[in-house]
Structures are given as structure tokens and as C-alpha cells.
Amino acid sequence: MSSSNGHDTSMLTAAAASGGSASRPSPADRFNIDCEGPAKRALTLWALQQRFQRLNDYYDKAAAEIRASLERAPPR
Structure with a gap:
């Protein structure tokens, strides 16, 4: 999918759909030693x-x- 200015927004759409969990680890993962x-x-x-x-x-x-x-x- 591309926006009106020609940029590909498919990654943004996928990140928004997954709740942005790909960019931040969960609190449980951060403290898992x-x-x-x-x-x-x-x-x-x-x-x-x-x-x-x-x-x-x-x-x-x-x-x-x-x-x-x-x-x-x-x-x-």
C-alpha cells in the first residue's frame, strides 16, 4: 500500500495492527534474565x-x- 506522497506504508500498517510489539519487548521479556x-x-x-x-x-x-x-x- 502506498500513501498519496508515494511512501510505502505497509510496514506502518503491519506495526499498527500488531500493536507495535515488534519494536518493544514485553515487560516479561525485558526482565527475563x-x-x-x-x-x-x-x-x-x-x-x-x-x-x-x-x-x-x-x-x-x-x-x-x-x-x-x-x-x-x-x-x-
């Missing part, structure tokens, strides 16, 4: 922390090597 969720997030955060620590160590080592090579370079 997933017990595994925090443990999964903690594991994900731990894995990210380990990855970032390895990257940080790599960049520190690379920066130290660059500084050392600059100190060894003959003056111009």
Missing part, C-alpha cells in the same frame, strides 16, 4: 583481554626494536 549470559560475556571479555595483551606486547617489542635501530644508525 539469562543466567548463562554473564558467564559468556565474561569469557568473551577474558579472551579479548588476552588478545589485546598479546598485541600490546608485540607493539612494545616492535617499538623497542625500532628505537634500538635508530640508536645504532650512524649520525648524518
Whole structure:
């Protein structure tokens, strides 16, 4: 269905017919706590922390090597 200005209003009509429940969760769904969720997030955060620590160590080592090579370079 299109309105007089050419915009498709079929989605608006469907949302109005369903009471707009597609855009907002019900109160029961909002307060339904997933017990595994925090443990999964903690594991994900731990894995990210380990990855970032390895990257940080790599960049520190690379920066130290660059500084050392600059100190060894003959003056111009």
C-alpha cells in the first residue's frame, strides 16, 4: 500500500495492527534474565583481554626494536 506522497506504508500498517510489539519487548521479556549470559560475556571479555595483551606486547617489542635501530644508525 502506498500513501498519496508515494511512501510505502505497509510496514506502518503491519506495526499498527500488531500493536507495535515488534519494536518493544514485553515487560516479561525485558526482565527475563539469562543466567548463562554473564558467564559468556565474561569469557568473551577474558579472551579479548588476552588478545589485546598479546598485541600490546608485540607493539612494545616492535617499538623497542625500532628505537634500538635508530640508536645504532650512524649520525648524518
